[in-house]
Amino acid sequence: MFANTVLCQDPCSWKLTPIAFWPQHGTVTRPVPRRERLRQTTIEEIKKAAHKQLTERGAAGLSLRAVAREMGMTPSAIYRYFDSRAALIHVLAQDAYSSLADVLEAAFDAAPTDDHLVRWLLVARSHRRWAMLNPTEYTLIFGPQPDDLTDPSTAVLDELERSVAVLLRCMAEAIEAGVFDPSGLEAELSPNLRRQFEAWDCDDSGLGPVAEAACMLVWTQLHGLLALDLFGHLPEPLRGSGELFDQQMIGALVRVGGQAPVDFAEVIDRADRWRPASVRAHPNPAPARHRPTSGLRRPAPVERLPEFSRPPDHTARTSGTNGTRGIRPGGVTTARSDLLTPRQADVRILLLRVSRAARRALLISPSRAW
Secondary structure (H helix, E strand, O other), X not given: OOOEEEEEEOOOOOOEEEEEEOOOOOOOOOOOOHHHHHHHHHHHHHHHHHHHHHHHHOHHHOOHHHHHHHHOOOHHHHOOOOOOHHHHHHHHHHHHHHHHHHHHHHHHHHOOOOOHHHHHHHHHHHHHHXXXXXXXXXXXXXXOOOHHHOOOOHHHHHHHHHXXXXXXXXXXXXXXXXXXXXXXXXHHOOHHHHHHHHHOOOHHHOOOHHHHHHHHHHHHHHHHHHHHHHOOOOOHHHOOOHHHHHHHHHHHHHHOOEXXXXXXXXXXXXXXXXXXXXXXXXXXXXXXXXXXXXXXXXXXXXXXXXXHHOOOHHHOOOOOOOOOEEEOOXXXXXXXXXXXXXXXXXXXXXXXXXXXXXHHHHHXXXXXXX
């Protein structure tokens, strides 16, 4: 780090003397260039306009020309940000998978580690809640597949695998704990189907073809029920039924390898009463502040300046004629400290100290001053 140099003016001879000082060490964060900020803002506006079209017309009705018209841009200008409709569809799908994966991972981390049925039910509920709150995103990634997503990009596949990995972790840890045993599905797998499951890229989960088949059964049960409910295909009395969803999710997991009889009502009750550790630590909300009665007066707030703008005692200003600048003895002109940046305030204090030392030297030994 290099030293900074400032010029100090002598109060008598008006000579300028360079003085070097070292600034404080610290981490400097480079600001994002303005061009990049504007580009990111435009991209977010494009995605917002595209999301509106997806909601109104579906993926088949999305077009870059209509998005440009919605934003007041020329059709050629939008290609500076997305070179094709497929690129825009991929980004929207990536954002949707990423949002879903974040929700599922948060639910998995907050669920109890020793109650696998409750943990799976809480994860499934968070999936359903996300789908109900984001029907456009759910339809894009789990509805009829657009032609633009038949060959998804690596980024889209990474976010998809993140969301599926939560289901695989639920199954893997339940099997490891001895709560579930999907070996009963062994006889249901044909040799060809076994090879297909072995080719499925789930090596990181540590599951074999039988456990992967169990995961597929649970996964299709989850998305089948969600799609029927979200698209309005369930019977009228069962539409939007959370009780039906809980029963189906617990039943799907029990039927693929439950080791003991399960009381569904008890599992649902445990899930309803479960609170993460962070919530249990503070079960009661903060008490409301006491409001003073009409007979008491609230003290007026005291206006305080930032630390860097409070001048020390030895830098007190003298009032000037214009109220903003003052002339100190010795001819040193000072500015209002509350108009200075922190660095300017430090330099000003340094200049005042040097000027004060110079005046002291003149008073002690005027002949040796220069």
